[in-house]
Amino acid sequence: MQESLTIGQLSARSGVAPSALRYYERLGLIHAERTGGNQRRYARAELRRVAFIRIAQQVGVSLDEIRDALESLPGGRTPSAQDWARISAAWRSRLDEKIRLISKLRDDLTGCIGCGCLSLQRCTLNNPSDKLAGEGPGARLLQPRP
Numbered sequence: 002m003q004e005s006l007t008i009g010q011l012s013a014r015s016g017v018a019p020s021a022l023r024y025y026e027r028l029g030l031i032h033a034e035r036t037g038g039n040q041r042r043y044a045r046a047e048l049r050r051v052a053f054i055r056i057a058q059q060v061g062v063s064l065d066e067i068r069d070a071l072e073s074l075p076g077g078r079t080p081s082a083q084d085w086a087r088i089s090a091a092w093r094s095r096l097d098e099k100i101r102l103i104s105k106l107r108d109d110l111t112g113c114i115g116c117g118c119l120s121l122q123r124c125t126l127n128n129p130s131d132k133l134a135g136e137g138p139g140a141r142l143l144q145p146r147p
Contacts, residue, residue: 005042015051046079053080
């Protein structure tokens with residue numbers, strides 16, 4: 002069994018473009034050794050780190066937060082199932098809030114699309130008399146209240 006992977010092999014196995022892998026490396030999310038010819042060689046365990054990064058990004062976690070989570074692992078090791086359980090639990094409330102907001106948006110947009118915004122008096126997204134203008138620009142009715 003091969004001990005290390007080239008960037009092309011890591012890309013093919015992970016489904017992540019080589020340019021993204023180089024970017025992840027630059028951010029310190031993954032690590033490569035260099036050959037005498039200065040070619041990158043990735044340990045097979047980097048596949049798990051790349052999978053961790055991809056899944057975290059899919060649920061809306063920033064690369065900075067992903068880096069912090071990976072740096073919290075002892076000795077910079079690859080995340081285990083227990084690590085994922087611990088780290089993802091910390092992200093769960095934010096994901097639940099996103100789900101709530103997206104569900105509200107979906108439900109409210111159905112009513113808005115139905116009226117075609119021709120009747121602002123009945124629109125569930127309406128802001129009568131611009132009451133929320135003092136809170137700042139942008140949509141306010143769909144955002145959580147502080």
